[in-house]
Amino acid sequence: MSKSPITPPLQRRERRVLTDDVADALREAILSGRFKRGERLIEDELAESLNVSRGPIRQAIFRLQQEGLVVHETHRGATVAQISLQDASEIYSLRKALEKLAVEQACLNATEADLAPLEAILLLFQSIPRATMTRRRVAELDIDFHDALFRAAHHARLYRAWEALRSQIFVFLLLRDGLPEDYLTSWYLAHARLLAMVRNRDSATALACIEEHIEAAYGRLKEHLLDTEAAAAR
């Protein structure tokens, strides 16, 4: 996920605190694969390597647990979360429910200013030469698009539920490594269509659209997971 480009004007600039930095660092380390799945996160080690005391590390770990990137057991410590087919099923079924609500609410509440970021992401996507496009870059744009959609819904609790899923979805998006041309074009079309429908306040069609979109994403993911699983079993 890229840092949000526009800081909203005249809003109380929320102060960053050590825990925030630590959480960002750990999240990045996990997402970039520097920490392997299942690896233990030892507070002392992290504290030393990040030059911080254990307090902020501790809080950051709890935050990442809430994001689903880490599992923590009392007196046993934290480990990087592992993902299974079952997890994928959970994540995408919940995601579908949340995105449907988001679309519905966005159709009701979104102003044109809320939709501008979605438009901007699509334009940005178009402006990037296909040759320089990386899997990671697409994943970031994808997450940013949906993030903006959830923001446009103006539903704080829904947004927090989405936050608990977001990083886990990002992990999935990074799994595959090919970037076929037809994926890029269909990515653009699907998102552009969705935006148009929300803009038209066409709730029913938008709902069908997002549902299909998420299901397609899950289908591709599942296929990939089954493939790699089969390959690993060999």
Place this chain on the structure above:
Amino acid sequence: MSKSPITPPLQRRERRVLTDDVADALREAILSGRFKRGERLIEDELAESLNVSRGPIRQAIFRLQQEGLVVHETHRGATVAQISLQDASEIYSLRKALEKLAVEQACLNATEADLAPLEAILLLFQSIPRATMTRRRVAELDIDFHDALFRAAHHARLYRAWEALRSQIFVFLLLRDGLPEDYLTSWYLAHARLLAMVRNRDSATALACIEEHIEAAYGRLKEHLLDTEAAAAR
């Protein structure tokens, strides 16, 4: 919410830690109204009154924030969350989405053992003399019933999303203070019907049922909030 009566067998008895106790104490204090809405939670005070250092208090506050009972701002401290009509709308729209998914998944995954607690709660409800029934007791049974439903869905992430809403819903259930006879009977009927449908794996009807149930609950709540708001304005 009453403590769960049956501890599941052969499961790693998760050790309780100070943070857990503190979180429970604070939650109880908020739900019982001992802490008023908007009241500041001062770490030092709480630490002293609970005879614990500030560490566990801190963590407990973050946990309650995640449950939506408390809002926390950097360098400013935590306050007990206040609820508005807008919040009620958010909570019930999200709740509807989550419960629909829960019902769907429960129809797919629930074993008879998962449904037994639901049955038990209904029996318990019947066994309590109407005269001794309190608003709080009904609220606890209500939350417990839905909690068991979410458990029966066998969907860890969905359950965590529900946990982030549960206490807030409980607050709403405690708001009104009358306990009309027809409310009690319709409560029983609605929940019994829902259970029967899940047991029959009748996903479509169960979905319609839960949707109606949540919408009715929201309708009653909204009416009440508008009433008290109007009364306060006078």
Place this chain on the structure above:
DNA sequence: CTACAGTCTACTGTTAACAATCCTGCCAAC
């Protein structure tokens, strides 16, 4: 009376030392 600057206090954020728990490896007993 209002607007503004500087100080002061109460509180949160951070640190580092202390206590409790879990896990490992070892050894003895059966």
Place this chain on the structure above:
DNA sequence: GTTGGCAGGATTGTTAACAGTAGACTGTAG
């Protein structure tokens, strides 16, 4: 060979002291 203690080390949970910030308070000038 397997089971059951029993140290010892590694790691988390807890505490208490230190550092930094936000908001209130005071006093002064316009």
